[in-house]
Each structure stands twice: as C-alpha cells, then as structure tokens.
Amino acid sequence: MRLSLLFWATFWAFLCDQVSKYLVVHWMGVAQRGSIDVLPPLLTFRYGENRGINFGLLQGDTDIARWILIGLSVLICVIVIGWLYRTRASRWMLISGGFLIGGALGNVVDRLLYGYVLDFLNMSCCGFDNPYVFNVADIFIFAGAAGLILLDTKKPT
Template identity: 70%
Template sequence: MRYRPLIWAALAATLIDQISKYLVVHVMRVAAGDIDVLPPLLVFKYGENRGINFGLFQGNTEAARWVLIGISVAISVGVLIWLMRSTPSKLMMISGGLLIGGAIGNVVDRLLYGYVLDFLNMSCCGINNPFVFNLADVFIFGGAIGLVLFEGKKPS
C-alpha cells in the first residue's frame, strides 16, 4: 500500500507524543516541580498551552479551543489530500505522517484537557528559554521541514 509510510509515521508520532505526556505529566508529576534531565539543556517544566506555538493566541474560551482543534484537523486533512494527489517520495510520506501525527497528538490533548500539555524546555549558552513544548510540536516541525526538503524528489 502506497500510504503505509504515512500511516505508520502518523500512528507512531501520535503514540510517542501521548505516551511521553502521560509519563512525564502523570507518572513523573512534573506539575509538582521542574525535573532536571540535562540542565540547562533539557529540563522538564509543566505547561498548559491554550494557544498555538510559543503561547501565541492564548484563549481560555471553549470557542477558542474548538477553533484551534478545527484548524489542526483542517491542516492535517489538507496535507493528506495534497500527498494523495501527488506522487510523493517515501520520505515525503513519512514527513507528512509525522506532521499529521503531531497535530493529532495535540488535538487529543485539547479534547481531553481543553489545552495542550507541554513539558520540554531547552536552554543553552546563557540564554534562558521561557517556552515549553512537547514531542508533538517536534513532530509537526520536523514533518513540515521534511515536506519542504523532500518535495520534488523522485518517489522511492
């Protein structure tokens, strides 16, 4: 099946994201206090994101929550349709799957909690980064970069 790499990448990204959030937030209880993993490079810090990346467009209303869910689903469907109408390489299919899986992971959070759970914080070289993110964000970013880098490559 031509779409198998996309499906597996999306499924893996969603599961890895949700399992990591469960472990760090509910098992390790990061909300009780920061967890130094490789300080200052990597610290687990609890965050609730009711907006989009970097806390932009924060909204505490139900309407904002559903608008953001709708946007995530629309982008995911758009990427899926685009990939289905083209002859993408295997790397593009994997990239699209990562993007879609990351988006689904964040949608699951919004459905369950009303916000996205964030816990990753990275700082370096004397710069204290105040922002937190999650693995879904990493998959979305990596998938988007992959779609750009591998677009136009011959299908494999």
Template identity: 70%
Template sequence: MMFWGAFWAFLLDQASKYLVIHWMGLSQRQSIDVLPPLLNFRYGENTGINFGLFDGGEDTARWVLIGLSLLICAVLAIWIRRSHRRARWMALAAGLVIGGALGNVADRLLYGYVLDFLNMSCCGINNPFVFNIADVFIFAGAIGLILFDRSAKKPA
C-alpha cells in the same frame, strides 16, 4: 508510510506526555531538571498555538484550533495522496506533521489545552518556552516536506 509516520508520532507524543506529566508527577512538581540547563522538564498548559500565540483561554478558541488542526491534517493527507503517491519520504514527513497535530488535538479534547513539558536552554540564554514531542514531529515533518518535495521548481 504516511499512516505509520502519523501513528508512531501520535503514540510517542501521548506516551511521553503520560510518562512525564502523570507518571513522573510533573503536573504536581512543576519542574524537573534533567540535564540543566540543556534539558529540563517544565509543566505547561498551552491554550494557544506555538509559543502561546492566540492564548485567549476561551472555549471557542479551543474548538476553532481543533477544527483548524483537523482541516490541515485532512488537506495535507489528500495533497500527499494525490501528488506524491510514490514519494515515501514526503509521505513520512506528512505523517509526522499529522501525528503531531493529532497528538495536540487529543490533548485539547482531553484537557482543554495542550500539555507541554520540554524546556531547553543553552549558552547563557534562558529559554522561557516549553514544547512537547508533538511539536518536534510537526517541525521535523514540515522541514521534511520542504526538503523532499521533488515537485518544487529548481533554481535555474
């Protein structure tokens, strides 16, 4: 279950980036309004982590982030295999985190930065940040790991 979650998360992330950034030409157009203001495509090159944190643009930071991402994926996979063998939902959640992280690693290896394109705003609030499908899978997987962890101590 973990493998397939990672596989599909990675594939959908990379396919969405190819479709929107290259096929639809977002890298040249910079902006495509899909369902404004709720959903827009805005081109972004993220050399840091979420919301541009640690955005130094240095090549050393790029390789540190690649290494850190791979280390987290390995530790997560080992933890799930050892302690949650039969927990299908935990394995799927871990797979989503791993697939999303590997999608962003692939971007860093191919381009030197993570391609972001999703922008969502609502209710008079203009959100300046962009993200990608990998980020959605990482977030959903992290929530799943919290919700489906049966080994967590229940409140008395």
C-alpha cells in the same frame, strides 16, 4: 502500500507524543513538581499548559478558541492527506506528512481531554534561559513540515 507508510508514520508520531506526555506529566508528576532537571540547563522538564499555538501565540482561554484550534488542526491534517494522496509523494514526504499529522493529532487529543495542550520540554543553553516549553508533538510537527517543504521534488511550472 504507499499510504500505509503515511499511516504508520502518523501512528508512531502520535504514540510517541502521547506516551511521553503520560510518562512525564502524570507518571513522573511534573505538574505537581513544577520542573525536573534532566540535563540542566540543556534539558529540563517544566510543566506548561498551552491554550494557543507555538510560543503562546493566539492564546485563548475560551471554548470557542479551543474548538477553532481543534478544527484548524484537523483541517490541516485533511489537506495534507489529500495533497499527499493526489501527488506522487516520495517515501520521505509520506513519512514527513505522517509526522506532521501525528503531532497535530496528539495536540488535538490534548485539547479534547484537557482543554489545552500539555507541554513539558524546556531547553536552554549558553547563558540563555528559554522561557518556552513545548512537547514531542511540536517536534514532529516542525520536522514534518520541514520535510514536506525540503523534500518536495516537484518543480514549479
């Protein structure tokens, strides 16, 4: 029962990410249009291909870099599953772990299919023009990692 919560959080995070990428990149055609104003300047869909990690760090346009990032993502997923399996993780920690895993696997699928991660979300505000784009998987990864850190109720000994 407990791990089914982890599975369903993973499933829904992964599905939300992949459906959003399909709708915005392929169906709405942001790749061909370059950008689509949704709530300018707060929210714009702007096409991006990320061959590194967040904010363009560790950019690598080689197959070895791609496979290293895929392997690292899968390893992190396995470590999180093992950690949550061995501990008495709360319901919210399991959901957080599922969000992190689902987001990471969404980006892994992109790397396998395209060789890079599809990004399309851009947010700017208050005169600041944000040059970075991200995706729904990145939101789930961030929320999941934050949840795992903030909701871990075990006290260090």
